[in-house]
Amino acid sequence: MPIDQLTILAPGLLGGSVALAARAKGSAKRIVIWARRPEVRQALLDAKLGDVIAESPEAAAAEAQLVVIASPVDAIAALARQVAGHLPHGAVLTDVGSVKSDIARDGHAALRGRGHFVGAHPMAGSERTGWEHGSATLFEGRTCFVTPLPETDPRAIKTVADFWRSLGAKVVNVTPADHDRIVAHISHLPQVLASSLGAFLAAKDPAWRDYAGNGLRDTTRIAGSDPELWRTILQQNRTEILASLQNFQGELASFEQALARQDWDAVTSVLARGKQFRDGFR
């Protein structure tokens, strides 16, 4: 059953894709969008991305059944607080942030019982940013984490899960804390490694980069992501990322020691376990 009014606040790549996918899938009867910068609002109007481009978050939220906050993680709770007093009773808020513990708690608190906050994190995106790079099929077949609190209204959880499913995503319900531990390993650690490898090689002869094959190109692709966006993610998930990174450093040190002492069985075991992991990708 389509949502009467879907409101998207501060669309970037993910928010723009939510608008495109919701329209393509018929997930909402009406799509209202607000963006912070006037020139972006004009561009959204020109692109006819939503049915209405609102002048303020409050106006955008006023008749919303579901609000998707698509801003960077450090602005999500503030936007929830800003619209809280203007929501219809029983409205549901969700987001697309890459870290969930702080947001789930602050989002819930922000609404003061007037609406329901149910955090979400679609595992889709790219190193590109901006709503103009959005795609109606971005969420197709992708995991979307939904991270309710114990006190979250079950109907609100269902609304959010059904919405993400309607966009093509596979919904996985986890606690905010479990979410943050999982993505520290499968998303944030890979980002740290790609960025660190890029930064390490940036200090070498620039010609080396042009010599490289597809291996380095793929290994470092996500290093092309927006540094400011990632700084806020690293800030919000610092503890889990540190734990994951430190454990990985131990793995890497074991490998280095095996290579140093020419323990080829240990070296080959890492290569084989790495291959087994990679070959198991669905």
Next chain:
Amino acid sequence: MPIDQLTILAPGLLGGSVALAARAKGSAKRIVIWARRPEVRQALLDAKLGDVIAESPEAAAAEAQLVVIASPVDAIAALARQVAGHLPHGAVLTDVGSVKSDIARDGHAALRGRGHFVGAHPMAGSERTGWEHGSATLFEGRTCFVTPLPETDPRAIKTVADFWRSLGAKVVNVTPADHDRIVAHISHLPQVLASSLGAFLAAKDPAWRDYAGNGLRDTTRIAGSDPELWRTILQQNRTEILASLQNFQGELASFEQALARQDWDAVTSVLARGKQFRDGFR
């Protein structure tokens, strides 16, 4: 000017691609191939990959103007020794191995002045193996390192460089030692990181892998490579890889410490330098 007879010994993904590209580009009038296993020779015959499928390396090399040894790195020098006494005088041998210092020295010594060994390493390939995955366009626009010794005959160097250029590659002349230091950074270190990350995550909840987005998929793609092939590369380039890995571990430790002490300027600087490196890919 096409080569009269091109001989390819022990084709895998790269050797199969050399055959396909040489035919597509008209780089050789006649292509002779030898593979170790009889069933592979039969399959090569059925696939009509070469003009002649030889029963032995000696027979394959007997009338060759240019021989490409496409075996794993630990078998290249032995094959050069095996065919040395059977080559026409002045024949040129090259290879596709990922490490060059040992091979350039041993290949040169193997021929005892009867022919000329000029090591080569095309920066192309994939996590897949086997001549049947070869492609006529694999070398198009890719770097091919050519690694002569100071005593190598300049005409032999030109023969090998012209041949790789005829297949579409961009030839870069470097010493074997410089080659090994460069690829330790831009190819072998990324492989170690991808494999170690895969091995690290293989020990976690298997469901996590299915949650991952394209970031982890790309970052770990080369972890799917053949462990035995990579063991031999790590063996031959151990010293340079160890140095590169240890320096990278220092980079990673600096990042971890910046994250631990919440030095967000330092964290953002790594992210920004990583992005700058990645954005500069041609």
